[in-house]
Amino acid sequence: METASPSLSSQLKKYFGFDSFKGEQELVIKSLLDGKDTFVIMPTGGGKSMCYQLPALLMEGTAIVVSPLIALMKNQVDAIRGFSEGDHIAHFMNSSLNKTELTRVKSDLSAGLTKLLYVAPETLTKQANIDFFKTINISFFAIDEAHCISEWGHDFRPEYRRLREIIEAIDRVPIIALTATATPKVQQDIQKNLGMAEANVFKASFNRSNLYYEVNPKHKDANSQIVKYINQFKGKSGIIYCLSRKKVEELAETLQVNGIKALPYHAGLDAGSRAKHQDMFLMEEVDVIVATIAFGMGIDKPDVRFVIHHDIPKSLEGYYQETG
Secondary structure (H helix, E strand, O other): OOOOOHHHHHHHHHHHOOOOOOOOHHHHHHHHHOOOOEEEEOOOOOOOOHHHHHHHHHOOOEEEEEOOOHHHHHHHHHHHHHOOOOHHHEEEEOOOOOHHHHHHHHHHHHOOOOOEEEEOHHHHHOHHHHHHHOOOOEEEEEEOOHHHHOOOOOOOOHHHHHHHHHHHHHOOOOEEEEEOOOOHHHHHHHHHHHOOOOOEEEEOOOOOOOOOOOOOOOOOOHHHHHHHHHHHHOOOEEEEEOOOHHHHHHHHHHHHHOOOOEEEEOOOOOHHHHHHHHHHHHOOOOOEEEEOHHHOOOOOOOOEEEEEEOOOOOOHHHHHHHHO
16 A cells, blocks of 8 residues: 655645645656646545645646646635635636736736636637746646547537647647546547646545435425425525526525525526625525526535435436536
8 A cells, every 4th residue: 555755734824724635646746746747637625626735735836736626726726825824825717807807816816926827618618818827937827627529428519629739739738637527538628638648547436435325306396395394404505406597597586585595507608697696605695596407516615414406307417426
């Protein structure tokens, strides 16, 4: 059995307060620190984020993390800032920023103060941003939720297919691609598209012993059924997934009428409302988020006690992503 090197273990403790690595985290981190392209398939809750966050803090320059959702970026940035003395350590760059905020982010990047920059793939495609990124020192690129690259994946995003050409136009630095849901076909497609044929590949077990799966027959009045179920978990955090925005709004309102602190979350809400609802959920101001799959990737809240699917998810991979 391998043990973590003293230096990495001490850095883990210093920056994040953890005594030991989970699973193959240390091997993944060593691969990236050695300058190798790295592909990580790790279950939800397996600690994927640490695989690029710690190397980013240890390496010279800024790590650029490509993330598909504004909610996910904000969640990750807030978490990193919680371990640091200054907000400049991590930023995100996306359409939610106003001109003043964007200027501040670029200023911190140019000054070399920022170790992690989260960007939407659309942000990388803008020529002005490509030109700017060429002027800063980049340590590596991290492609989070990498299954979005594959046309065979359950959440294909066309803009992800351009990442390789854009990354090469900016700087040829190591790439780490991470996902919790990649079949062998999807894995092959991701590696081919990113030019990572020689990457070090790390796969972890997908068994989640701390999760219990339950199937309940859906009654005619499913909303009342859900209210009754949630009342068993008074004051506990939970997420409910629906396929349509209309159903999200309707169910959130039903829960509120029944005395349950709940809020909706879907792409039809403006960015400010989505960020506010997410923060209220993370800060325990509301107990339940009713959401579309827009809330399904990478929200880190350790005390979620139930996840309900009002509708059947679009794919098995999507179901796995949302339940973890």
